Amino acid sequence: MGKVFEPDDVAGRIFDGTWREAGGGPLEVTEPATGARLAVVGNATAADVRTAVAAASAAQPAWAERPAGERAAVLRRAALVLEDGAGEVARWLIREGGATRAKAEFEIRSVLDELWTAASLPTGPHGVLLPRDDGARSEGRRLPVGVVGVISPWNFPLVLSLRAVAPALALGNAVVLKPDPRTAVSGGVVPAWIFQEAGLPPGLLHVLPGGPEAGAALTADPGTDMIAFTGSTAVGREVGATAGRLLKRVSLELGGNNALIVLEDADVEAASSAGAFGSFLHQGQVCMTTGRHIVVASVAEEYVERLVRRARALRVGDPATGDVALGPVIDAGQLRRIDSLVRASVAAGAEVRCGGTHEGLFYRPTVLTGVTREMPVFREEIFGPVAPVIVVADEEEALAVARDSEHGLVAAVHTGSAERGRALADRLPTGIVHVNGQTVNDNAHVPFGGRGASGNGTRFGAGHSWDAFTEWQWLTVRETAPVYPF
Template structure:
C-alpha cells in the first residue's frame, strides 16, 4: 500500500480507502466508478477493497478503541464539535459533492448537512451523559453501581439516498461514546457516505484507527462485513430485504443489529382537511429528492368527498415542479441514483396503470430523471402502492371512512412513518393512534427527522431506534458492580 495525504473535499479529488489513519490505494484493489446521475458519467473513482482489507480495518478499529475509550469526555466532545465547525468551513464543497455524487438538488444537499450537524450537536453531549447510577440493594450494607461503557467496535453500513447524514447519525454518536467504527458506504456514494466523513474527522484530530472507511462491491464484501466477529453492534440502513440478511449474519456472531429499513408510508387526508395545504405537504413529502427517501409518502389515502379535488391540486403541483440537472439551483426533481432504480420505478407505474389506475400526469423519464407522477383510481394491491417505489410517484387511494383509512394504512408489512391531515385535531389524533408505525405526523408530511427525537419503525421497517438516548443506549452497555461495605451473613 502507498500512503497518501488527506484528499481535498472535491469531486475530482484522488480518493483512497481510510484505515488506521492512513489514506491508501492498495495495489491489488479494484475500483468503484463514482457516477454523476445527472450526466451518467463517472467523475472519479475509489479503491474497491476485498475481504482482507475489511479484516484489517476491524482489527485496527479494535486496537484503537481500547485507548480511545480512555480519552476524557471533554476531548471526545471537542473532536465532534470541531468536526461540526469543519462542516461549516467546507460547506460549499460538501454541497457540491452531494449534488454530483448523489444527484441531490441544492435544497436536498443543504437539508442533509443541516440534519447531520444537528445529529452531531446532540452527539457532542453524549460523553457527559453516558454515566451510570447508584441503585439501592435488597441486601443490607451493599452498594450497587451501574456503569455505561462503550460497546467496542461498531460496524456501519449506509445507503446512497442520504449518505452523509445517515452515516453521521451512527458514526458521530459511536465515536463520542468511546467506540471505534468501521464504515462501509454504499457503492454508489463512497465519498459522501464515508470518505468525506473520514477527511473531516481526521482534520478535527480524531486519533488513527478510531474511524475506518472501506468501500467495496456488496457482492464481494457485504456478507463478510456484516458477519464479521469483531463488531459488537452492526448498524444498517437500507432495504428490508438486505436488512434481514445483515441481521442474520450479525446474529450468527452475537452482534447486536441496529436496523432502519424500508417504508410504505401513508398520507391520510380526511374530508374536513384543508385540501390545498394537504397537497402542499404531500408535494414535498412525495417529490423531495425524487422520492428517494425511506420516510417519503408512498401512498396517499384521501376521503372520497375531497378525492377529485385533491387529485386535481396534486396534478397541478406535480406539473409545476422544475425537473432536470440538480446542478441548476432551480431544479426540484433531479435524477434517481441509477438505471436500475429508474427502471424499477417506471415498471411500478406501468404495472399500476395496467391494473386499472389512471395516469394523471408524468410516467415518463429523461435519462435518470423520472417525471413527477400522479396516479388516481389506485387500490392498495397495485404495484406502486404495495411496494416501496422510492421514486417521484404519488398513488392516490380513496376511502369512505376513518376506519377504512386505518385498515388500508395498516395493510402493509412496513411501519416506518406517516401523516394525517384533518381540521379536527382530536379526529386526527385518533386516526394517528391506530396507525401501526414508529412515527406519524399530524397536519404535516412524513419526512421529519429531529436529532433529539427517537427515529425508527415497527414491523418490517426496522429494529431499534436512532437519535437521542436511544442511540446512546445502543452504543453503550451496562456493567453492574456491587460493593459489600460490611460482612454479609450467608445461610451456610
C-alpha cells in the same frame, strides 16, 4: 479550508486514519445526471474488512478511557470542519447523489445537528446509583459496545452515515463504516475528512467503500460488536439474520411504504402541499417518502387536482447546472424499477394523471389514480417520484388501508381536528405519526425508528443513542469480601 480531498490521496484507497491501498482495486464514482466520472476511490474486500475490524478493536479501549471532555471536543471540532467546508460538501451531494441544492443544504444542516448533539453525549450522566445491597455499593453504568459496523445507503449518504458514526464515536466506540459505492465520497470520504481534520486519533474510524462482499464480511466479523444498517428491507433481513445467528446487536433502519391520510375535514390545499413534498422530495428516494395517498372520497378529486397542479409545476433537470425541484434518480436500475412498477399498475387499471415518463435518469413527478390494494404501487416501496392515490369512503376505511402494509415507519394524517388526528395516530402501527404534517421529517433530537419491515424498533437521536451504542453493566463494590455459607 482546503478541498474535501485531493484525488491522488484517495484513488484506489480506503481509510484507517490515513489512506491506504484497497484490496479490491479502484472503484469509480459517477454523476447520475451526466454519467461523468467524478472520483476513483478504493473498493474494499473481505480481507480489508478483517484488517480494519482488528485495528478498530485494538484502538477502541484507549479511546473509551479518554476523558469525556476530550471526546466531546473532537465532535465539536468535526462540526466546525463541516461548517467551514459546507459549500464543497454540498457540491458533492448534488453531483454524486443527484440532490437539489435545497436537499443538499438541508442534509448538511441535519448532519451539523447530529454532530452537535453527539458532542453533548460524552459529558452526560452515564449511569445510575442503585440502592445498597448487603453492604455493597451498587450502580448501573453505561459502557461502550466496542466496535460498531455502520452500513449506510446512497440516498442521504452523509447524514445516514454520521447519524450512527457520530454518537458511536462520542460514546467511546470505534467504527468501521461501509458506505454505498454509488455515493462513496459523500457517505465515506467526507466523514473520513471531517474526523481527520477534527483530530480523531488514528484507528478509530475506518472507511471502506464496497459492495455486498464487504457488507457481509462486516456483519459476520466476530470483532464487530454491533451493526447499524440503514437500507432496503431485503438486505436488512439478511443483515438481521446473520446478526441474530451470531447473537450480535443490530440496528435495522429499513424501507417504508408510508401513508398520508386526508380526511374529509382537512385543509385540502395544505394537504396537497404536504403530499407533493412527501412524494417528490429527492425524487421520492427517501425511506419516509409518502408512498400512498389515502383520501376520503368527498375531497378526493379536489385533492388530486391540486396534487397534479403541483406536480406539473415542478422543474426536473440537472441540479448542478440549474434551479430545479427534482434531479436524476440514482442509476439505471432504479429507473427501471420505478418505471416497471408504474407500468404494471397502469396495466392493472391505474390512471396516469401526470408524469409517467422520463428522459435518461430524469423521471417526471407522477400522480396515479384508480389505485387499488392489489397493484404493485400500493404493495411495494417505489423509491421514486410517484404518488399513488387510493380513494376511501371514510376514516375507518382509511385506517384499514393504511394498516394494510408490512412496513411501519411513518404516517401522516390531515384533518381539521387535531384531537381527531391524535386519536387516529393511536391506531396506526408506525414508529412515527405526524398530524397535519408530511411524512419526510426527522431531526437529531427525536426517537427515530420503524416497526415491522421498516426496522427492528431501535432508536437514534439525542439520549436515545445511549440505548443504541452502549451496554448496561451492573457493578457492585464492597470494601471487604464477605464469607458465604458454603
